[in-house]
Amino acid sequence: MAKQYGNIYTLWGGPLAVVVLSGYEAVKEALIDRSEEFSERLETAFFNDIIKGRGIILSNGHTWRQQRRFAVVTMRKLGLGKKGMEHQIAEEAHQLVEVFARSKGQPLDPTFHITNSVSNVICAVAFGHRFAVEDEQFQKLIEAINYLLKFLFSPTHILYEIFPWIMRYLPGPHKQAFSSLDTVISFAKDEMEKHKETSSLHEPQDFIDFYLLEMEKHQNRNDPVSTFNEDNLAQCIFDFFVAGTETTAISLKWALLLLANHPDIQDKVHKEIKNVIGSSHSMCYQDKKKLPYTNAVIHEMQRFKYAFVSGIPRQTAKDVKIHGSLIPKTTGIFPDLRSVLLDPTRWKTPAEFNPNHFLDKDGQYVAREEYLPFGAGSRICLGMQLAKIEIFIFLTSLLRTFSFRLPEGVKELNQDPVPRVAMNPHPYKICAIPHCRT
Ligand code: HEM
Known part of the structure; x- marks a missing residue:
């Protein structure tokens, strides 16, 4: 559409209009050069009904500013120290390596295992502990999140945005979206209760600890705008x-798929990790400075x-x-980040998987x-x-242990995405062959 209408154009969904910003120049001008003017998150009937202006992603104004500032500082604090995020991520990566090892080189769909691992990283950050894969509540939490993400921008969601006054009273998938939110919220609230009973807040360990402490501070101050x-x-x-x-x-998932489809690139990554890091210590984020090719990939x-x-x-x-063009206040804006990442005026071969996009002539x-x-x-x-x-430690831990190959008889994995809000690859299977056997 940008080719036909230019880099700033309006999309209509029934009576609702959003302005799309396409390509690097338009997105940069809005999000970076004029950050304040484009700083709000889109408010719509469905998002207002379900989120009620709370939290960070879909909030605006004072709530967003206060919650975001606190979360940024807390994330930084959680990243420090021995029990910091990196340690927890390395632990999850270790568990994932074990799961792949158990497949003994047979074709395996990595989706379930990767989802459990990354969800457990968020559990570690928010709650200070991980869950066993077989934990029923944990699986319900993952299902609820998946349902919500599938629902977003589905036909029922769009109908809700156009006819909220009717949809609020009709049964349908939107009702399940509301109950999925309730599932996640009550999971979080149960953890909050457990923290209140057992945690020592003078030594905060996770996001809930830090937040409860902050709440107490504001209550003690009788802060009226907290x-x-x-x-x-x-x-x-x-x-x-x-x-x-x-x-x-x-x-x-895309990384494993692309590397299985491009064994030459995968082998170069493996060689770099083997030659520079060896097997002496578990991977840490600082290692990326020593691994320019892996980092570029x-x-x-x-x-x-x-x-x-x-x-x-x-x-x-x-x-x-x-x-x-004049864009009135509270108009929806879609900064099309995909179009920036594929912008033909900025990337040499935008439609090709080409790590050279991030390497200079000396391979740095x-x-x-x-x-x-x-x-x-x-x-x-x-x-x-x-x-x-997460991405660095998970991937390098897997690639130093296994070579990811296509199952017998498969020539190439499908590289087209399943088009939804989140662009998943089509389900696929790969074989994790331990390096010592190759
Ligand atoms: C590969 C992984 C990820 C990608 C590609 C991604 C991408 C994005 C993008 C594009 C935005 C919107 C930014 C904007 O409007 O300019 C965003 C916002 C956000 N992301 Fe991520 N994200 C990722 C992982 C995470 C993780 C692990 C967390 C966990 C804490 C997270 C938390 C958030 C939050 C809270 C916001 C809202 C920020 C705000 O509105 O102030 N994201 N993310």
Whole structure:
């Protein structure tokens, strides 16, 4: 559509209009150069009814500012120290390696195992502990999140946005979306209760501990504008699960698929890890500086097979004039991040899986300003650092242990995505062959 209508155009869904920003220049101008004017998240009937302005991803104004600032600082604190995030991620990566080892080189669909691992990372951050895969409550939590993500931008969701006053009273999949949210919120609230009974808040260990402490501080001060309460805490945890599980899982699934389809690239990554790191210690995020080729492959994988169909919609915080057009306040904005990652004016071979996009002539890693899978500006992904650490440690731990090969008789895995809000690959199986046997 950008080819036909230009890099800024309006899409109509019934009576609802959203302005799409396509390509690096348009997205950069809005999200980076004019960050404040485009800083709000889109408010719609369904999102207002289900989220009620709480948490971080879909909140605006004072609630967003206060919750986001606190979460950014807390994420940083949780990343430090021996029991920091990296240690927990390395532990999850170890569990995932064990699962692949048990498959004994037979074809395996990695979806279930990767989803459990990345969900457990969020559990470790939010609750301070992981869950056994067979835990029924944990599986219900994952199902509820999957249902909600499938529901978003489905025909029933769109109908709800256009006719909310009717849909509120009709049965249908939207009712299950509401009960899925309740499932996640009550899971979070149960954990909060357990923390209140057992935790020693003078030594906070996880997000709930830090948040309960902050709530207490604001209550003691009788702060009249505090947004620190149990509903916002539960909503923040919901946000971490919704924003942080499927996105990361999809990225890892694409990575294994692409590497199985490109054995030459996979072998180069393996050789680099083997030669530089060896098998002396478990992988840590700092190692990425010593692994320029591996680092470039990870970036290229996220560029070439982006986890979202476009990005997370924003809305204008005031009337905005851009490229001669007036966009009124509270108009929906779709910053099309996929189009930035595939922008033919910025990437040499945008439609090819080509790690050279992130390498200089000496084979050193180069950062690219048009690499924006986590968005940009004041609303940039809050879990970006966590996601980067996860993807690096999970992938390198797997690749130093196994060679990922196509099952016998399979020539290539399907590289087309299943088109939804989150762009999953089609279900596939791969064989994890331990290196010592090859
Ligand atoms: C590969 C993995 C991930 C990708 C591709 C991704 C991408 C994004 C994008 C595109 C946005 C919108 C940014 C914008 O509007 O400019 C976002 C927001 C957000 N992400 Fe992520 N994300 C990932 C992982 C995570 C993780 C692990 C967490 C866990 C904490 C997380 C938490 C959030 C939150 C809370 C927001 C809302 C920020 C706000 O509105 O202020 N994300 N993410």
